[in-house]
Amino acid sequence: MSQFLKKVVLYLIISALFFALLFTYPLYTYSQQESTDKLFLSAKSAILVEAHTGQILFEKNSNLTCFPASTTKVLTALVAISYEHNLNKIFKVSSKATMIEPGSSSYYLNPGETISFQDLLYAMLLISANDAANVIAENIAGNIPAFVEKMNQYAKSIGAENSHFVNPNGLHSPQHYTTAYDLSLIARQAYQNEILRKIFSTVEYRITTASMHKKPEWQIIYNINKLLRKNSKYYYPYATGIKTGYTAQAKRCLIASAKKDNIELIAVILSSEDAFSDAIKLFNYGFNNFKRVKLFSEHQIVGKVLIDKTNQKWLDGYLKTPVYVLQNVYSPAESDLTYTIDFLKDLKLPIYKDTVIGNVYVYSRGYLISSIPVLSYESYEMQTSKKILQNVKKDLIKGTKLVIEILAVVVLCVFLFTIITIIRFKRKKMKLKLRSTKTIDFTTLQKRKLK
Template structure:
């Protein structure tokens, strides 16, 4: 082989090796291998749930009530509680010595004692890079102390139905008494998904913090979202993903609350105690989007029943649902059972007058026997009772009965008084007759008159 051929050979070999290296090291998005089958997803997580973001309908679940350590997914609840209490995102928070006392090696923005930062920037630091110190700063400034804030976290969780959870800190650092379930985190995630501020923050991939008073260097200000589902340079990039929160501790393993939207379907996946939470989430999303379609359960302004509101006039009023309501209908026979049922319950204390759009009942919707949600039933029309003929007749009847009773009582009294008067009159007449009889039988002595005359 000539020298020139050898150079060409090794040149081509280098090019081939370089191309091979680039191909092997180029991130391959997992979503590209979407399963287009009807099989249930095989995930590594010990506990997981896939739900409709708006209705809470469960599409898939694996040990949803198993108590697990949530790690930094806790911070989603922290953000919810904080925003519910403090409305001013521009409010400046102070950093205390207690707030920055966290375990070495944990996620942090490395705030300093005495530093100040806005509420908004602290939220971004907490939710994008999972800063534990930012979570503590938020808790202290919103509620006065971390302990008081934790009480409000538990109270908030109970109020939304997350009854199998207990939290002892706002950041999710490991504690044996800090636990939750996939079902409960699904409830938390739904509340967060409704909040426009949190949805905007959690979908952000890059953010510049400008208010941290001791973080003025440019490389200290830019933060990047660690949710790999959102990052285009990641092999886990998922084009339909739009946010939520990651988590990891050695005890909790990989945890993730993720959300995704495709066409008109919004899904939330909760992954706990996983070996690869991002891969599990993608499998769940693919399963949901491939196997479920939106179906209208109730149409806009649909009549769902009627109730009696006036027994006297035999008046019924119709109840209706004002807005359309959709469920996700399974397109596969292999999907986990999704029996959707509903029950219409009218209130029992409704009395006229009833105005249009008055709440007169509720529709309770169940998924596989579990309460999914409730929708108010409104009155389709107004009803104000008028003095109709039947009402007048009834009133006349009542008046007649009352008048008759009065007349009867009056006649009885008159008769009794008449009888008493007659008896008294008879007694008086009898006494008079007796007196007259006595007078007529009295003897008169005429002898005295004769003797007076002779003299």
């Protein structure tokens, strides 16, 4: 082979390798410095938040009212596990619980069947079993309406003000709605629960307690979240769960979580044509454009408050632990973070070290994401001269009370003495009268005898 042909072959091999690498690179990538304006999503509504603080990294119509479909089951699980802590507790299946929309997701439980709470949670969250959601609701609250009331109460208690739920499974109803922002609040609460976080991330699970599902093919279930499935084109190596959803009216819905290095994110996608693609785009945007930075360091003094006007004494306030936020590396302004430091009013002396004297409030796009207590850096009591003056005042007050008490006793004694004296005087006077009367009578009698 000539030298020229060798060069041609080598060129072709290098070109082939280049194109092979180019087209086998992960399907979903995101330019690190691309702005959010170019982040095209098929979802009508979406939000990307930091999993622990709720800091908003991206949003698209996040307060738009949408149907949540089976993402509802995240709230169902959260409410259920807050009332029942025994995962091994056996629940009974009623005939009403099995009455679900034909063709909808189900584990095909039978009336009268028994199954553990844990197995029901896995069936509900991995394969989106609507009958499992109903069984959980009935066994926790006695009936489905009572459980739904607890769902709505819980949602309101965590700030999900624009949501209303009418069932525990997410099957369509015009009165069953939420927003991406509200679902992010619910998802963050569920993400903090270790049991639920473990279920969300499980790819394969064996149900063992269902009394009428003893065949092996009935026992193994697989998570339908394609971000977790390695054989799926949507597989995302940083994904950690949470829940899918679909109805004809709601379209594709998804709550997803992912972790890369020291950043944990939650994405909510509603009314989408391709929810998994939308989630991957959001995660790539978050991981590629944000880094974790310290907003405040450990033991950092954040401000001071006047606690003694007379002596013009100011007390430093500090944070005991560091505060971290996510900052947009390429466009810090897009992080849209603000904070305020509010000291408590009318602080009473003495103040001891590490007493809470205020709070730091951190906001993301106007939403409160973190509240951190501000502690006193040192102890402080009034100065000696002032303390002496106060003690003198206290002594004077005590002395005055004592004088009043003594005077009261003296007055009482004088009063009693006066009363006793008067009584004695009257008695003496009476005796004198009696003696005088007897003498006159005796003399008279003597005179009468002489006559």
